[in-house]
Amino acid sequence: MYKKNNFLALITLSFFLTSLAHNLVEIIKINPNIQLDIRYATPNNFTGKAVYESPRCFLCKTTAQKINAIQKELETMGLGLKIWDGYRPRSVQYIFWNVAPDRTYVANPKKGSKHNRGTAVDCTLIDKHSNQLEMPSVFDEFSVKAHRNYASMTPAAAKNCKLLENLMIKYGFIPLPHEWWHFDDVDWRQYELLDIPFSQL
Numbered sequence: 557m558y559k560k561n562n563f564l565a566l567i568t569l570s571f572f573l574t575s576l577a578h579n580l581v582e583i584i585k586i587n588p589n590i591q592l593d594i595r596y597a598t599p600n601n602f603t604g605k606a607v608y609e610s611p612r613c614f615l616c617k618t619t620a621q622k623i624n625a626i627q628k629e630l631e632t633m634g635l636g637l638k639i640w641d642g643y644r645p646r647s648v649q650y651i652f653w654n655v656a657p658d659r660t661y662v663a664n665p666k667k668g669s670k671h672n673r674g675t676a677v678d679c680t681l682i683d684k685h686s687n688q689l690e691m692p693s694v695f696d697e698f699s700v701k702a703h704r705n706y707a708s709m710t711p712a713a714a715k716n717c718k719l720l721e722n723l724m725i726k727y728g729f730i731p732l733p734h735e736w737w738h739f740d741d742v743d744w745r746q747y748e749l750l751d752i753p754f755s756q757l
C-alpha cells in the first residue's frame with residue numbers, strides 16, 4: 557500500500573511538473589466553434605505522411621484567448637476560423653526541414669519555429685456552412701501565390717485575405733509576408749521552444 561501511494565504521488569508530481577513546463581491549452585476547449593483540419597495528422601500535407609499523432613490543436617493560453625476573441629468577432633459576420641496548425645513539437649520541425657522542397661517556407665529547427673512555442677497559427681476563414689472562403693492559394697502552397705503581395709489574386713481572394721489579416725492584427729498577431737495563412741502572436745518571445753508530444757499535454 558505504501559509503495560502504491562508513492563507511485564501515485566510520483567505520477568501526480570510528473571503531471572504537475574509537465575503542466576508547469578508549458579502553458580499550452582487545447583483550442584477547442586476554449587472555443588468549440590473553432591473548426592480544425594489538422595493536416596499534419598494526415599498524409600495530406602507536403603511531407604506525404606502523418607507527422608502528428610492526433611488531429612489536435614494546442615496553443616499558448618494567451619494566444620488561444622486572442623483566437624477566441626477573433627472567432628467571436630467573426631461569428632457576428634456569419635463567419636468563423638478553420639485552423640490547420642498550432643503548436644508543433646520541435647522534433648517535427650526537423651522532419652519538415654529535411655523534406656521541405658523549398659526552405660524559404662520552413663523555419664530552421666536550430667532556431668525553432670514560432671509554432672514550436674505554441675504562439676503561431678495557420679488558419680483560414682469559413683462561412684456558417686463550414687465552406688472555406690476563397691483565398692489566394694491552398695494551404696502550404698510553396699510558391700509566390702502564398703505571398704501576401706501576390707499581384708494576381710482574384711478580387712475575392714484579396715478581400716478575404718485582407719479581412720483575415722486585419723482581424724488577426726487587431727487582436728495581436730503579426731502576419732507572415734510569404735504565407736497568407738500564418739500568423740505569429742506578438743508576444744511569442746515570452747514562450748519557450750517545446751518538444752512535448754500531444755499525448756503528454
Ligand SMILES: [Zn+2]
Pocket residue numbers: 641671676677678737738739
Ligand atoms: Zn505556420
